[in-house]
Amino acid sequence: MIMLHPSSLGKIMTKAKSKKDSDLSVGALTHCYELAKQFVYCYTPDIKSKAMTKGIDCEQDSIDLYNSVYGTEHVKNIERITNDWMTGECDIDAPEKIIDIKTSWSVDTFPATGERAHDTKYEWQGRAYMILYDKPLFELAFCLVSTPEELCKWEDPDLHYVDLIDPRLRVTTLQYERDADKDKLIENKCIAAQNQVEQFIEQITKEHTGEM
Numbered sequence: 001m002i003m004l005h006p007s008s009l010g011k012i013m014t015k016a017k018s019k020k021d022s023d024l025s026v027g028a029l030t031h032c033y034e035l036a037k038q039f040v041y042c043y044t045p046d047i048k049s050k051a052m053t054k055g056i057d058c059e060q061d062s063i064d065l066y067n068s069v070y071g072t073e074h075v076k077n078i079e080r081i082t083n084d085w086m087t088g089e090c091d092i093d094a095p096e097k098i099i100d101i102k103t104s105w106s107v108d109t110f111p112a113t114g115e116r117a118h119d120t121k122y123e124w125q126g127r128a129y130m131i132l133y134d135k136p137l138f139e140l141a142f143c144l145v146s147t148p149e150e151l152c153k154w155e156d157p158d159l160h161y162v163d164l165i166d167p168r169l170r171v172t173t174l175q176y177e178r179d180a181d182k183d184k185l186i187e188n189k190c191i192a193a194q195n196q197v198e199q200f201i202e203q204i205t206k207e208h209t210g211e212m
Helices: 006-012 026-041 050-057 059-070 120-133 180-209
Strands: 098-103 137-143 171-177
Touching: 006 026, 006 120, 006 180, 026 180, 050 059, 050 098, 059 098, 059 137, 059 171, 098 120, 120 137, 120 171, 120 180
Parallel strands: 098 137
Antiparallel strands: 137 171
16 A cells, blocks of 8 residues: 655645545645556656755754754654554654754745744645654744855855844744644545555556556
8 A cells, every 4th residue: 555645745635626524636636646657657756956955955954053043952853654544754753742844945935924934735744744753743943044055156145145144033933733633634535545546556557558
């Protein structure tokens, strides 16, 4: 059975036209087809951008910034958790909460308030992590750190070199509490998505080989 990643939930959880909790939207069905195709053809989409590269390369810088602002000593989590329908590895597994670190590309893209930090796809991702790690709270932390020169050399340096800005102004957090009803909704949608992915795998295989 295909295991879904928490990052998929933003697409899986979109509302379908029907009122059944387990029904999938058109966008969710498209995502299930993409997952099935990746499984059959054994590939991972090559999706790259400068912002994504910064997020990977500067993750530790962002964790260090968060720790300096809040007086914590959090470290990058390396434990992956899997249940019957999801698998994921959160950024920080704190005693009382899950923390997801988002490294902003520039001052311009950095959300300066919690209201601006809200993103439905990140909320669903966080709710998935709360289920996997059995935590009551999810914290989304946007961090603004300087961008490596090779990534931003053609852009305004004032948007990227931010070390002189007060560190307290460079971390924006937003918290979500665990919700039993939403946990159940996630479970229903994930099971429906798993079943749909399996159906697409079967369809692709049969159409091309006549076997399953």
